[in-house]
Amino acid sequence: MNAHDSERIKGMLEDIGLGEAPSREDADVIVFNTCTIREKPDTKFAAYIGDAIAQKRRSPDTVIAVGGCYAEAQRERLFSLYPEVDVAFGPGSIPHLGDWIEAGGHAVPRGRFGSHDSFAAELPAHRERRFQAWVQVSMGCNSKCAYCIVPAVRGREQSRRPGEIVAEVTALARDGVREVTLLGQNVNSWGRDLAPGLRTEFGALLRACESELSAATAVTLTLGLTRMNVC
Secondary structure, three states, X not given: OHHHHHHHHHHHHHHOOOOOOOOHHHOOEEEEEEOOOOHHHHHHHXXXXXXXXXXXXXXXXOEEXXXXXXXXXXXXXXXXXXXXXXXXXXXXHHHHHHHHEEOOOEEOOOOOXXXXXXXXXXXXXXXXXXXXXXXXXXXXXXXXXXXXXXXXXXXXXXXXXXXXXXXHHHHHHHOOXXXXXXXXOOHHHOOOOOOHHHOOOHHHHHHHXXXXXXXXXXXXXXXXXOOOOOO
């Protein structure tokens, strides 16, 4: 899910005119998409943000944006922990990032956190692999596991409409994609929160996706699933 979000962030920023820099030192805008499921990602982020802050001190016009699950978890104190951060956004705020960073690398005043009301899947994507793609079918989780922070940082479970999912798979198949991974914190419960007229058995969704891929490529294709793919 984190890799999928990163591809959407890249695609969205490219859509507003920001290209990927050859190295962090050459970047006008530095964007972190964080995880916080374990202590190790937090420790790694602390090291990376330290390097970015040092760069910003050398080049004050550098924009630092921090997103993802760590940003959501620390939303009440992120700017006090790291005053050099210009923009912060949680997983539910990715669609707003383009509004918070202007083309050309200038940050709008202090980004805010949005609600979990739209799918990052609706944004343009910068796919890392030509023949493979992530397709988001749900976001959030309704479980209350004592060891897991996902419900707190990604919100309650929301299912994407089947027609939207199949339409995205169809477009990807036409673009030459041969392997699709359906993403969700718990894909087994996909569709339970949809209105009665939209509810579809998960097996039917799989068959519809496989049909679109097979029709476009005329080969046997792999359909991957994530049962628990957090942050």
